[in-house]
Amino acid sequence: MTETYPEDLASGQKFGSRRARLDAEAMKPTTPIVYVVDDDVSVGEALELLLATTGWRTQTFDSAQAFLSRPRDACPGCLVLDICLPDLSGLELQRHLAADQLAIPVIFVTGHGDVPTTVRAMKAGAVEFLVKPFDDESLLDAVRRAIARSVDMLNYEDSMRTLRERYASLSRREREVMTFVTSGLLNKQVGGELGISEITVKAHRGNVMRKMGASSLAALVTMAATLRSSRAPKTPWPDSDRPVGTLVGSYTREATQ
Numbered sequence: 001m002t003e004t005y006p007e008d009l010a011s012g013q014k015f016g017s018r019r020a021r022l023d024a025e026a027m028k029p030t031t032p033i034v035y036v037v038d039d040d041v042s043v044g045e046a047l048e049l050l051l052a053t054t055g056w057r058t059q060t061f062d063s064a065q066a067f068l069s070r071p072r073d074a075c076p077g078c079l080v081l082d083i084c085l086p087d088l089s090g091l092e093l094q095r096h097l098a099a100d101q102l103a104i105p106v107i108f109v110t111g112h113g114d115v116p117t118t119v120r121a122m123k124a125g126a127v128e129f130l131v132k133p134f135d136d137e138s139l140l141d142a143v144r145r146a147i148a149r150s151v152d153m154l155n156y157e158d159s160m161r162t163l164r165e166r167y168a169s170l171s172r173r174e175r176e177v178m179t180f181v182t183s184g185l186l187n188k189q190v191g192g193e194l195g196i197s198e199i200t201v202k203a204h205r206g207n208v209m210r211k212m213g214a215s216s217l218a219a220l221v222t223m224a225a226t227l228r229s230s231r232a233p234k235t236p237w238p239d240s241d242r243p244v245g246t247l248v249g250s251y252t253r254e255a256t257q
Contacts, residue, residue: 030075030076031055031056031057031075032056032057032075032076032077032078032147032150033056033057033058033059033072033073033075033076033077034051034056034057034058034059034077034078034079034080034143034147035058035059035060035061035067035072035077035078035079035080035104036048036051036058036059036060036061036079036080037060037061037062037063037064037066037067037079037080037081037082037085037090037093038060038062038080038081038082038085038109039062039063039082039084039085039086040082041062043082043132044060044061044062045060047060047080047139048060050136050139050140051080051140051143054140054143056143056147062086063085063086063087063088064085064087064088064089064090064092064093064096065087065088067079067093068093068096072102072104075154076147076150076151076154077104077147077150078104078105078106078107078127078143078146078147078149078150079097079104079105079106079107080107080109080139080143081093081094081106081107081108081109082108082109082110083108083109083110083112083117083121084110084111084112090108090110090121091117091120091121091124094106094121094124094125094126095124098124098125103150103153103157104150105125105127105145105146105147105149105150105153106121106125106126106127106146107126107127107128107129107130107139107142107143107146108121108126108128108129108130109130109131109132109134109139110129110130110131110132111131111132127142127145127146127149128142128145128146130142160226160230163212163223163226163227164227166211166212166213167212167223167227169211170207170208170211170212171207173194173204174204174207174208174211176194177190177194177201177204177205177208178208178212178220178224179224180193180194181205181208181217181220182217182220182221182224182225187201187202187205188201190205208220
């Protein structure tokens, strides 16, 4: 595996891993990175040089296993992936990443493209499928779109992490109140369901709004719907046969806070 930094090109130095470069990049954790997996060394180096001119960091690998064995940085990025590889194929690597829930946008490149392979790759979520030889701008445009998608994915993951942490901070009773309130029940009705007074419901409801960071009931309903649609909340919802209310408004991402 080799790693290229834009500064290497400007200085005319041979690209590679350097302690000073690593220290410098540690201070720029959001700099996008493009991973290139291609068993043709000449292709890998050509892509590495092209991508580095844009200001993106790059890392190249000659096999899928080499890529999988290298920890990935927690920053926006994408994977430029050859279909034909010596161990796992590009499609197999794409499936492996999806199975392990390792969200990274994929751009396929190949010298032997066919319609069925292209269809499988795109259905599995690939950003683009390029057949060699392709022009530089086609690849750069695909990488830009992939990195934009990566930013959205990271923001969503951060938002969901924050939302789950807030939900986990609720007491059992507060979660029950949240479930009924976001289902459309009035405070008095919630009290009847739980066998508590309306005043107590109001107190729990206030705690829920504060802990969840909800500015309104509509925002709380949106949060409840978002948690349910994620299908994998860190803390399970309390048992209830009542549906969560209709999604209202839009979910505000908090990744930039």
